[in-house]
Amino acid sequence: METILDRINAHKMAEVALRREQTPLSALRDSADYAAPRRSLVAALRDSTDYGIIAEFKRKSPSQNDINLAADPAAIAQGYAGAGAAGISCLTDGAFFGALPTDFAAVRRSVDLPLIRKDFVVDPYQLHEARAMGGDVVLLIAASLSAAQIADYTAEAHSLGLEVLCEVHNEEEVGRLSPEVDIVGVNNRNLKDFSVSIHNSIRLAELLPPGIPRISESGIEDPQAIARLRRAGYRGFLIGTYFMREADAGRALADFVGQVRTIEDLYDGAIA
Numbered sequence: 001m002e003t004i005l006d007r008i009n010a011h012k013m014a015e016v017a018l019r020r021e022q023t024p025l026s027a028l029r030d031s032a033d034y035a036a037p038r039r040s041l042v043a044a045l046r047d048s049t050d051y052g053i054i055a056e057f058k059r060k061s062p063s064q065n066d067i068n069l070a071a072d073p074a075a076i077a078q079g080y081a082g083a084g085a086a087g088i089s090c091l092t093d094g095a096f097f098g099a100l101p102t103d104f105a106a107v108r109r110s111v112d113l114p115l116i117r118k119d120f121v122v123d124p125y126q127l128h129e130a131r132a133m134g135g136d137v138v139l140l141i142a143a144s145l146s147a148a149q150i151a152d153y154t155a156e157a158h159s160l161g162l163e164v165l166c167e168v169h170n171e172e173e174v175g176r177l178s179p180e181v182d183i184v185g186v187n188n189r190n191l192k193d194f195s196v197s198i199h200n201s202i203r204l205a206e207l208l209p210p211g212i213p214r215i216s217e218s219g220i221e222d223p224q225a226i227a228r229l230r231r232a233g234y235r236g237f238l239i240g241t242y243f244m245r246e247a248d249a250g251r252a253l254a255d256f257v258g259q260v261r262t263i264e265d266l267y268d269g270a271i272a
């Protein structure tokens with residue numbers, strides 16, 4: 001049966017073929033941001049004193065429908081940065097996630113945090129695009145790629161100075177991971193049927209390769225979940241919908257971090 005991920009990837013391949021005709025690789029290489037220095041998300045997660053929250057800019061999604069269609073990317077990115085986000089993830093898919101072509105640039109110009117270009121990578125051309133846009137990190141979704149593609153795209157991303165976040169959702173996908181990826185993300189949302197559970201991150205934790213920083217992605221809206229995931233070894237958390245559906249996304253992040261801190265202080269008190 002054709003899944004939503006199959007549909008997105010098929011659409012993406014056609015889109016990329018078109019964009020490559022409009023903007024050849026040589027033109028991407030000429031863009032000012034292509035040569036700009038990168039920011040490290042790995043370092044930001046390691047140094048975060050605010051639990052490594054990676055806050056996402058997302059207008060809508062196939063699973064949630066409209067989240068915040070009129071959102072202002074610059075204002076939200078600044079709100080996230082002010083509230084202590086370790087990094088920002090910005091969707092660049094228009095067809096399924098409603099991203100405007102100007103969103104990523106607006107976020108990039110507004111903050112100096114590590115920025116993930118969040119899209120469905122089906123072709124190395126998109127890695128060069130990410131670089132040309134001023135992205136610092138690219139997402140590779142293991143459900144869409146072979147082990148050889150993950151290894152090859154990772155090497156190519158590294159040659160461009162980009163970090164790689166590789167996303168897995170089940171045991172089989174963990175088996176496709178390359179040891180070279182910079183961050184492993186466990187998606188709590190199944191991109192094929194949209195079911196969500198943070199137990200997915202807990203279940204897969206012991207199977208993940210040791211030594212690569214790991215983050216838990218999607219469906220997180222409870223500060224208790226952060227405490228549980230931290231105890232399973234996660235040091236980064238990708239959260240979008242929960243913040244984006246609030247009128248003030250930055251405030252929602254600040255409140256959330258405050259609640260996590262209260263819970264973590266309680267745990268520490270209990271251990272001491």
Ligand SMILES: O=P(O)(O)OC[C@@H](O)[C@@H](O)c1c[nH]c2ccccc12
Binds near residue numbers: 220242
């Ligand atoms: O909005 P949420 O449930 O907090 O999830 C954020 C992020 O994890 C999610 O947008 C995501 C994770 N992996 C993806 C791959 C493609 C598009 C989107 C995603």
